[in-house]
Amino acid sequence: MKRYRFWGGTFLVLILTFLLAACSLLPEKQVHYQRFNNGTDTRLTYYARQDKVTRQETKNTILYSALGAVDKESAQQVLDPISKKFQGIKGLSQKITYKKTYAEEKLTIDYSKVNLDDVRHLPGMRYTSGTESNNISLKKSETLVKRHNFVKVTDNKFRNFSKKELTQAPYSIKDFNNIKLASSTIDTNATTVDELTKELGRPDRTQKTQGTSGMERGMYLWYLSPNKLAYLSVSTSGNQVLTKTLTRYGTSRKNISSAIFDSLENGTEYSAVITALGEPTRATAFRSRTTSYATLTYRNRASKKDYIFYFTNDKLISKRESNY
Known part of the structure; x- marks a missing residue:
């Protein structure tokens, strides 16, 4: 039976972003980050043109044991009330899929469509005060996620849960x-x-x-x-x-x-x-x-x-x- 030490934060990943005026017609690039600890695998991808982030995708895998839950039903009672707050917002999509011993979440924000006033107060969202436009600085976003223990990933070399970790049932x-x-x-x-x-x-x-x-x-x-x-x-x-x-x-x-x-x-x-x-x-x-x-x-x-x-x-x- 594997146990996990305490960590601060919620299951829905911190959306760490900064707003700056910048725009470019250069081809869109992708930058990947990962935070892997305490029974949670969080993968963050920025899509950007030059320094301007156009959209952002977050994928989470969280073991039920990391929530203190023992099965799908108890995990749903923890996560569904949070997930509900992310629904029905233009430019934002969020979905949780429940497996036998873990849950998977996918959250996408399209900054060309989303109204920041609709998302800035959602759980885990972080934006600079006084923001008036959807101009997200890639450079400053990267600096901030690194402060929160995210590691840059290249060549798709993400760390993965072992088969045992994904299939091991929580303490029952x-x-x-x-x-x-x-x-x-x-x-x-x-x-x-x-x-x-x-x-x-x-x-x-x-x-x-x-x-x-x-x-x-x-x-x-x-x-x-x-x-x-x-x-x-x-x-x-x-x-x-x-x-x-x-x-x-x-x-x-x-x-x-x-x-x-x-x-x-x-x-x-x-x-x-x-x-x-x-x-x-x-x-x-x-x-x-x-x-x-x-x-x-x-x-x-x-x-x-x-x-x-x-x-x-x-x-x-x-x-x-x-x-x-």
């Missing part, structure tokens, strides 16, 4: 359920911090204290997305995992409603709820001797509601619906 509830919890401080069958570190890498946060019994207690956290909206945290006694929490605020479900919520009755199996509703927004679990306790939280952004299910020994015992 199945992975979470595979973490075995200790029933007591002397349980030797539980998952260890060393095993999680081997799978996820070095923890992003670690806190250790000495327990009253002399056994070391620990808290460990791994970020599962660069925006830190998805993370796994565990508490330990010695090296054994006692409790676990999976949080992914980028994961939201459209298919859950009050009617579906009401149909899931007490006694329903933990696995049956997941089968019915899919990946949860949040999951927690701990054990006390022979009894296990768990919660599953599902968020619906459209209705702005959380649906929370409580389990004992993998059986639903209660549930709660609330606004957030």
Whole structure:
């Protein structure tokens, strides 16, 4: 399971442009830039005559794990509201295509047709103040994108995601359920911090204290997305995992409603709820001797509601619906 470090910025690439008066009848040339990091591949192409940019094309490939999303549906709930703001603008076209584990975006701006007043306030747009015309300086645009870690590309030598990176599924509830919890401080069958570190890498946060019994207690956290909206945290006694929490605020479900919520009755199996509703927004679990306790939280952004299910020994015992 590959993880990505935090990075600032949104999925829709920063459209970094400057406006200057310049015009030429010289043949149109292409200049390419790329920024490749944190689960996102951004490719920017300027089409220009001399120093005047005539149009601009951006292609993005972003792994769902970089959004803190686990599938197409949860990625759509993150990206579609942003994409909607780019629709219906003359001289600008933008489209997102959703794959199984990643999304592709293409955005094109034709500066001979677009009205800058229609686009300057869109997410990620950057224009100099006081602009009155669609004259974009290629030279100054290149200077600015380089400041934002874009690298110039020649001979089409772009960096690419590996096949494994494009097909590897984000950390899922199945992975979470595979973490075995200790029933007591002397349980030797539980998952260890060393095993999680081997799978996820070095923890992003670690806190250790000495327990009253002399056994070391620990808290460990791994970020599962660069925006830190998805993370796994565990508490330990010695090296054994006692409790676990999976949080992914980028994961939201459209298919859950009050009617579906009401149909899931007490006694329903933990696995049956997941089968019915899919990946949860949040999951927690701990054990006390022979009894296990768990919660599953599902968020619906459209209705702005959380649906929370409580389990004992993998059986639903209660549930709660609330606004957030």
